[in-house]
Amino acid sequence: MKAAKFLIPIGVIAIVGVLSSVFIVDEREKALVLQFGQIKSVKEDPGLAFKIPFIQDVVRYDDRTLSLDTDVVEVTPSDDRRLVVDAFARYRISDVVQFRQAVGVGGLRAAEDRLEGILNPTIRAVLGSDGVTSNTILSADRAELMARITTQARQRALPLGLEVIDVRLKQTNLPDQNLDATFARMRAEREREAADEIARGEEAAQRVRALADRTVVELTSEATREADIVRGQADAERNAIFADAFGADPEFFEFYRSLTAYERALQGTNSTMVMSPDSEFFNYLRSDQGLRSEEGESR
Known part of the structure; x- marks a missing residue:
């Protein structure tokens, strides 16, 4: 026991x-x-x-591939147009012995702090280098810039026992203080373009209206000319008929014209005319003129 x-x-x-x-x-x-x-x-x-x-x-x-989202970095390209860049990196621990010696008991938290201290200056240096403009950062050349950032960051992270696999730019924006000015400039450009389009439209409309007015004037003038021609031809034909009639019987033609004058002058029920009694206008209203006419007819 x-x-x-x-x-x-x-x-x-x-x-x-x-x-x-x-x-x-x-x-x-x-x-x-x-x-x-x-x-x-x-x-x-x-x-x-x-x-x-x-x-x-x-x-x-x-031992897996890890990711790190960096803080927002403000960069100034060579065209002095400031940008706010948001990036992330993918990395892995390549040498655990060197990693332990570099970060000690801090582990991944300390390593990521030191890796971010490498990435942010590298991003600023590459995006702010000569020949790199804001348009370059926002264009297809962005991939080449990210490759340069990855290469430089990889070299600087080796003493930490880390292997930087890739660095990517997630977003590239203007600083908040520049957004209002940028939007105002964009709005002014759009308003200017709209004003140009309106002016061109007004110019085209005026050309169309002027062409239409000229066409109306030409058509009206042509119609008036043709109407005057027709009217002149009709008047000429009427005068020819009157001339023929006058030539056939001048006395009857004179009598007809007097009756027409009486009809036009003595209209209505209260017509008053002040004329000399022996005026030729009343020749055919006098009885003796009528008698002479009758005698002429009997002869």
Whole structure:
């Protein structure tokens, strides 16, 4: 019984020791075995691994591709048109030993702070270099600029044990204080273009109206000319008829013209005319003229 009392604690301690000496390395991570803060071994292959219990510790690091969203960076291209750039990077821990020595116990948080301190100046340097304008950043040359940023950031991140895989520019905008001025300039340009279009439309409308007015005048003049010609021909024909009639019987023609004059002059029920009694206008109203006419007819 006394032996069993000693064997049970010893067995428990042995089991705890064995369990403490065994750990599992996942395929998505790498592990460092530390002894009093010093690196004793690196476990990169997945599976079971061993360490000295109670003396050695295991620190695990993610072996997958990680992403980092940087803070908004304000850059000034060579055309002095300031832009606000929002970028992100994809990276991985390539050397866990160098990574541990560089960031210490800070881990990924400290590493990302230092990586962001590399990315932001690199973005400013590349986008603010000679020959890079705001139009270049917003054009298809943007891919070449991102490749330059990735190459420079990769070189500067190697001492941290990090491999920068890619750096991308998510958004490129104007600063808030410049947006109102930019929108006002764009609005002024659109209003100017609209005014030009309106002016061109008014000019075209005036040309159409002038052409229509000229066509109306030409058509009216042509119609008036043709009407005058027709009227002149009719008057000439009428005068020819009157001349023929007058030549056939001048006295009858004179009598007919007098009757027409009477009809036009003595209209209505209250017509008054003040003329000399011996006026030729009344020749055919006098009885003696009528008698002479009758005598002429009898002869």
